[in-house]
Amino acid sequence: MKTERSSSKASIESRIGLSLRSLVFLLPWALIPLLASPYLTTTFINIMIYAVLALSWDLIAGYYRLGIISFAHAGLFGLGGYSSGLLAVYLGISPFIGIFVGGLTAAVFSLLLGIVALRFTGRFNLYYIVVSLGMSNVLQLVWINQVNITHGTTGLVLPPLFYTSNYLLGGALNYYAVLALLVALILTIAYIGRSPLGYAIRAIYEDEITAATIGVNVNRTKILGIMIGGAFAGLAGGLYVHVTQAVGPDLGGRYYMLLVFMMAYAGGSGSIAGPILGALLWTGIYEGLGQIRPFLTSFEWFARFAPYFQTFVLTLIFLVILTFVGWRGIWGTVGEKIKSVLKIRDS
Amino acid sequence: MDGVVLGTLYAMIGLGLCLVWGLMGILNFAHNNFLLVAVYLALFSFSFTGNPYLATIVALALLAGITTIAYRTLITPVFRFGVDAAMMTTFGLSYFLVICVLMIAGPFYHRGVAIFPPDLRLQLPLGIVYSGYRILAAAFAAVLLLGTVTFIRKSMFGTAMRAAMQDTQASVLVGIRLRRVTEWGFMIATLLAGIAGIIIAPMYTVFPAFADRYAIIAFAVALLGGLGNLEGVIPAGIIIGLTEALGGVYISSPYKDAFIYAILIAILLIRPLGLVGRK
Numbered sequence: 001m002k003t004e005r006s007s008s009k010a011s012i013e014s015r016i017g018l019s020l021r022s023l024v025f026l027l028p029w030a031l032i033p034l035l036a037s038p039y040l041t042t043t044f045i046n047i048m049i050y051a052v053l054a055l056s057w058d059l060i061a062g063y064y065r066l067g068i069i070s071f072a073h074a075g076l077f078g079l080g081g082y083s084s085g086l087l088a089v090y091l092g093i094s095p096f097i098g099i100f101v102g103g104l105t106a107a108v109f110s111l112l113l114g115i116v117a118l119r120f121t122g123r124f125n126l127y128y129i130v131v132s133l134g135m136s137n138v139l140q141l142v143w144i145n146q147v148n149i150t151h152g153t154t155g156l157v158l159p160p161l162f163y164t165s166n167y168l169l170g171g172a173l174n175y176y177a178v179l180a181l182l183v184a185l186i187l188t189i190a191y192i193g194r195s196p197l198g199y200a201i202r203a204i205y206e207d208e209i210t211a212a213t214i215g216v217n218v219n220r221t222k223i224l225g226i227m228i229g230g231a232f233a234g235l236a237g238g239l240y241v242h243v244t245q246a247v248g249p250d251l252g253g254r255y256y257m258l259l260v261f262m263m264a265y266a267g268g269s270g271s272i273a274g275p276i277l278g279a280l281l282w283t284g285i286y287e288g289l290g291q292i293r294p295f296l297t298s299f300e301w302f303a304r305f306a307p308y309f310q311t312f313v314l315t316l317i318f319l320v321i322l323t324f325v326g327w328r329g330i331w332g333t334v335g336e337k338i339k340s341v342l343k344i345r346d347s
Numbered sequence: 348m349d350g351v352v353l354g355t356l357y358a359m360i361g362l363g364l365c366l367v368w369g370l371m372g373i374l375n376f377a378h379n380n381f382l383l384v385a386v387y388l389a390l391f392s393f394s395f396t397g398n399p400y401l402a403t404i405v406a407l408a409l410l411a412g413i414t415t416i417a418y419r420t421l422i423t424p425v426f427r428f429g430v431d432a433a434m435m436t437t438f439g440l441s442y443f444l445v446i447c448v449l450m451i452a453g454p455f456y457h458r459g460v461a462i463f464p465p466d467l468r469l470q471l472p473l474g475i476v477y478s479g480y481r482i483l484a485a486a487f488a489a490v491l492l493l494g495t496v497t498f499i500r501k502s503m504f505g506t507a508m509r510a511a512m513q514d515t516q517a518s519v520l521v522g523i524r525l526r527r528v529t530e531w532g533f534m535i536a537t538l539l540a541g542i543a544g545i546i547i548a549p550m551y552t553v554f555p556a557f558a559d560r561y562a563i564i565a566f567a568v569a570l571l572g573g574l575g576n577l578e579g580v581i582p583a584g585i586i587i588g589l590t591e592a593l594g595g596v597y598i599s600s601p602y603k604d605a606f607i608y609a610i611l612i613a614i615l616l617i618r619p620l621g622l623v624g625r626k
Contacts, residue, residue, distance in 0.1 A: 061431070069431055069434070080538055116616070118610060119528055126374065126570075126574070127570070127615065129374060129434075130374075130566045130567075130570055130611075131608075131612065132607040133563065133566070134563065134611065134612070136609075137604060137608070138608055139562060140603045141601065141602060141604060141605055144601070145601040145602065146509060195374070241520075252558070254442065255442075257438075258439065258442050258464060259436065260434055261438060261439070262439070265432070265435055304450070305450050308446050308449050308450050310448070311442075312443075312446045312447070315442050315446060316443065317420060318439045319436065319439050319440065319443060322425055322432060322435060322436050322439065323420070323421060323423075323424045323425055323436075324424075325428075326425060326427065326428025326429070326432045327428055327429070327431070327432045327435075328428075342413040
C-alpha cells in the first residue's frame with residue numbers, strides 16, 4: 001500500500017514536470033509559419049486543433065483517469081463553432097468574443113450533461129457514454145434541421161479571425177492564435193495538477209469511495225473536470241470555424257469523434273505528449289496519403305476506392321495499434337523505450 | 348401499428364446488444380454496422396442467386412464468418428488492455444465496416460432484398476389499409492425473438508450463458524467454457540441484428556449510412572430494458588418504436604431521434620435500472 005502511494009506521488013511530480021517540459025518541445029513549432037509553406041502552415045493549424053481536441057478529451061478519459069469516456073466531444077466542438085459562428089453572422093459580434101462564448105456554451109452543456117448523466121454510477125459510466133452520444137446526435141439534428149437559422153447541411157460562411165490583405169500574414173496570425181490555445185491547454189493541465197482540484201481528481205482515481213469518505217465531493221469534481229475538457233473543445237471549435245471561415249453540421253459528427261479517439265488512443269492515452277504525437281502522426285499520414293492519391297488514381301481499378309482510402313488506411317492502422325498495444329499507444333510503448341534507453345528519468 | 352412493428356425489430360437489435368453487454372461488459376458500437384454488412388451481403392448474394400431466401404441464408408453464413416474473424420483477431424486480443432480499449436475497438440470497427448461497404452458497394456441507393464412479398468396490402472377493420480409486409484415481418488421477428496429468449500431461458504447452452512452473465516468467475520469455476528460461450532453469444536447477437544437488418548431494409552432505401560441510427564436505437568432499447576436483462580428488451584423495444592412512430596407523425600418528423608433520447612433520459616431519471624431492472 002505504501003509503495004503504491006509513493007509511486008503515485010512520483011507520477012504526480014513527473015506529470016507536472018512533463019507538461020511543462022512538453023512546452024519546451026513546442027518552441028520549434030512557433031517558427032513553422034516563418035519558415036514553411038502556406039500548405040504546411042495550414043496543416044499544422046489542423047494538427048494543433050486536433051491536438052487540443054484529443055488532449056482535452058484525454059484530460060477527462062485518460063490523463064487524470066477520471067475514466068469518463070465522452071462521446072460528446074465532437075458535439076461540443078461543433079457547438080463552440082456554431083455559437084461563435086451564429087453570433088458573428090447574425091449579431092456581428094467579433095470572433096474574439098465569440099470564441100469565448102463558444103467555450104462558455106460548451107462548458108454549460110457539459111455541466112448539464114454531467115448533472116444528468118453522472119447521477120448513475122454504473123460500470124465505466126455507461127450512462128454517460130449513451131447520454132453524451134445522444135447529446136451529440138441531437139445537437140447535430142438541430143443544426144441540420146433548423147434550416148432558416150443554420151442553413152442546414154450547407155452550413156454558414158463566416159468572417160475570418162483577422163482581416164488582412166496579406167494571405168501569408170493571415171495564415172501566420174491564425175497559426176499563432178491556435179498555438180496560443182494549445183499552450184493555454186497545456187498550462188491549464190499543469191495548473192490543475194497542482195491545484196486542489198487536481199488532488200481531488202487523483203484521489204478519485206485512486207479510490208472513489210475512499211475519496212468520498214475523506215470529504216472529496218466526487219460528483220462536483222467530476223463535473224468540473226468534464227466542464228474544463230468541454231470548454232476547451234468549445235474554444236477549439238470557435239477558433240476552427242473562424243480559421244476555415246465555414247461551419248457545417250459535420251463538425252459534430254462521427255468522423256470527428258473517431259479522429260479524437262484515434263489520436264488519443266493511438267498516440268498514447270494518459271500522457272500529454274501522446275495525443276499531440278497522435279495528432280501529428282495522424283494528420284501526417286492523412287496528408288501523405290493525399291499526396292500519393294493522384295498517382296494511385298491513375299490506375300483504373302483504384303479510382304472507385306480513391307475517396308475513401310485515406311480513412312480506410314487510418315482506421316486500419318488504428319485497429320492494428322489497438323490490437324497490439326491498447327490504450328498506451330505509440331507514446332506509451334515507443335516513448336517509454338526511448339526513455340529507458342536514454343536513461344531519462346521522470347521528474 | 349408502425350410503432351409495434353418497428354418496436355419488435357428494435358427489440359431484436361437491442362437483445363443482441365444486451366447479450367454482448369452481459370457477457371463481455373462492453374457496449375458494442377459495431378452492432379448496427381454488422382446489421383449494415385448483413386443487408387449488403389444479402390444484396391450481393393441476391394444479385395448472384397436471384398432467390399431471396401437463399402440470398403438471406405448465404406448472407407447470414409458470410410456474416411457469421413466475418414463476425415468470427417472480427418471477434419478472434421480484434422476483440423479478444425484487445426481485452427487484455429481493459430474494457431474501454433475494447434469499446435474503442437468496436438467503435439473503430441464500426442467505422443471500418445462502413446468504409447469497407449463504401450469501398451466495395453459505393454455510395455449508391457439500393458432497394459433491400461425482400462423475404463416477404465413487399466407490395467402486399469392488407470384491408471384491416473375500420474377501413475385501414477396496412478402493409479402486409481410489415482405485419483409478416485413483425486410476426487416473424489416476434490417468433491424469432493421469443494424463440495431466442497426461450498432458448499436462452501431453457502436450453503443447456505442458454506443456462507451456461509446466463510450463468511456467465513451473472514458471475515464470470517463463478518461460471519468458470521463450475522466448468523463453463525467461458526470463451527466459447529462468449530463467442531457464441533457474440534455470434535447470436537450479430538446474427539439477430541443481421542436478420543433484423545434484412546427485414547428492415549425493404550421498408551427504407553439502403554445506403555451506407557442507413558444503419559447509423561440503429562446504434563442509438565439499440566442503446567436506448569438495451570438501457571431501457573435494463574442491461575443484462577433479456578426479457579426487458581421486448582417492452583423497451585415497443586416503447587421506443589411507439590415513441591418514434593407517434594413523435595414522428597404528431598410532433599416533428601426530422602426530430603424523431605431526439606424524442607427517443609428524451610424518453611430514454613426521462614425514464615432513466617425515474618428508474619435508473621431500466622423498466623424491469625432490479626438490483
